[in-house]
Amino acid sequence: MPPATPRRTVLAAALAAATAATAGTAVPATAAEACADRETCTDEPPGHAPAPGLVDNRFWSTYTDWRCGTPAGTRAVSGHRPGLVIDTPAGRTDYTDPHTGRTATWEYARWTSPVHTSTAPATEVIASWNADTPAGTWLQVELRGTYGDGTDTPWFVMGRWAAGDADIRRTSVDDQSDGKASVWTDTFSVDDPASGLRLVSYRLRLTLHRTPGTTLTPTVWRLGAMASDVPDRFTVPASTPGPGHELVVPRYSQNIHVGQYPEYDNGGEAWCSPTSSQMIVEYWGRRPSADDLAWVDPSYADPQVCHAARSTYDYQYAGCGNWPFNAAYAATYPDMNAVVTRLHSLTDLETLIRAGIPAITSQSFRKDELTGAGYGTSGHLMTVIGFTADGDVIANDPASPNDAAVRRIYRRREWENIWLRTKRYDANGKVRGGTGGVCYLYFPDRPTPVQRKALEAVGVL
Structure with missing residues (x-):
């Protein structure tokens, strides 16, 4: 039997029609002095002029990466696999799960990446992440970008995720729009690429949640996104085969x-x-x-x-x-x-x-x-x-x-x-x-x- 029509295709058609905290220990501050001043801890070196391309990947995964972001209650950990955990929660929030109707209170902490200027001014952006979410924890990934016309997007939710399904129901958030771009399922898309509008830079925000009063924490090892501007094409050039x-x-x-x-x-x-x-x-x-x-x-x-x-x-x-x-x-x-x-x-x-x-x-x-x-x-x-x-x-x-x-x-x-x-x-x-x-x-x-x-x-x- 052939695969059924995926809902992703239905959503794309609609768019077209609308135009563990113990994973490691903190490194002493002296080992990360290069990132002590977050105003100078930028994503690219001074004078960086990105070369144009079709696809740009940026992933944060090293101890330095995590130190160079802006924390609000999070802490970078080192060790075999550097990551990000909750240190001291920034606050509490109520979340009503749209798929169960259940409201619960969660402690949370946040981390925001430096601004990344894409080598491919983008019509689409897809985020991805690698994390451990023990029972009683979950995370949210958001994206905010700047268009070529100098205006900014709001914070778009790119996913609310947990490895299990007992605490929250893993979910995307559809029908997010600022009148220039939209998010459906897992993809940020410029509504009218033919207009020439592109997303030229972005940052990601990670919010870690846990059951109040516990020491639980998600551990995030990798966070990033793929930005792309692949032109409309019905065919592509043939490549030359390599060795089998x-x-x-x-x-x-x-x-x-x-x-x-x-x-x-x-x-x-x-x-x-x-x-x-x-x-x-x-x-x-x-x-x-x-x-x-x-x-x-x-x-x-x-x-x-x-x-x-x-x-x-x-x-x-x-x-x-x-x-x-x-x-x-x-x-x-x-x-x-x-x-x-x-x-x-x-x-x-x-x-x-x-x-x-x-x-x-x-x-x-x-x-x-x-x-x-x-x-x-x-x-x-x-x-x-x-x-x-x-x-x-x-x-x-x-x-x-x-x-x-x-x-x-x-x-x-x-x-x-x-x-x-x-x-x-x-x-x-x-x-x-x-x-x-x-x-x-x-x-x-x-x-x-x-x-x-x-x-x-x-x-x-």
Whole structure:
């Protein structure tokens, strides 16, 4: 069965129509004197003149990064994996969960990043984060930017997130707008890119919440965003194939879960994103514990896919396809990093594959546009695991009848175009959107030198 039409596509069409605190210890102040004066702790060196580009990634993850932000009750921690935790709460706030109607009081602390000037004045921005949120804690990520005309956006909520679902219901916040740009699900988008308006800089704000009177805290290891200005295009230039290489990645089918857990979008066709995420989580040697899976019906095959679906479900989006929520899920496993970004070409993917890093890609296509798929889709996630000697794409496609059938080979030219384009024609001849090269990258906190070089080459590290 082909993947169902995702709600992301419906929202995009609407837009078009509208035009642990113990993770480490604080480093003595003398070790961070360069950031003692926050007025001089800027994101770029003086005189920085960003070179134009299509995609810009900026992630805060080092001890210096956390020290260079503006804290309000937070504290940077060092150690094996530097992060940000609650120190002394800045205050208390009441939050009414829109999906349960329950109101609760939370202590909170905040951290605001320095202003980042994007090398790609952007029509879209997607944030992502890596964090631990013990029971009794959660976090919120916001973005505020400056347009090329000198005006500022309000603070837009990019996600309210917890690894579990007992304290709050993980949620995006739709229908945010300032009359120039909007936020739907996980993406900030300029309403009318043809006007020339672009977001030229932004900062992120992180709010950490905990149960009052406790010493609990989320720990955030990575926070950042991908800003992009990918031009409208129905086709993209063909890339030159590199050497063939294939990674051994677990194979899971989303379709064997049809009808399972209606409360998480009914399994099956709607679970391409968490199924793909689970494949790569396990490729890196991580998997949920027996306790994590205790809630799953023991008669179900691949219960870890059910767990991934529950752990990525966005109660506003009413599905498991929220891109940052999938990345955040992958990063809940020990020493894992995860980001949402855009790549430029299949050459970028080949660079990653040769370094041992598979990728999850988002694409949409008619049945006749991808030979061998046997279905059409307005939005689908696959795991790219390699390339043949001729340069064709080897993908673990979760839209398969069973696990054994998941490994597919797709024609390079067809696959490249359906992934990288931003415009397409649907089966009725209507113009629809494409993702323009969106992918999730999951990788260890301490990649090998070869892996680090590959990640740097695609602009993630």
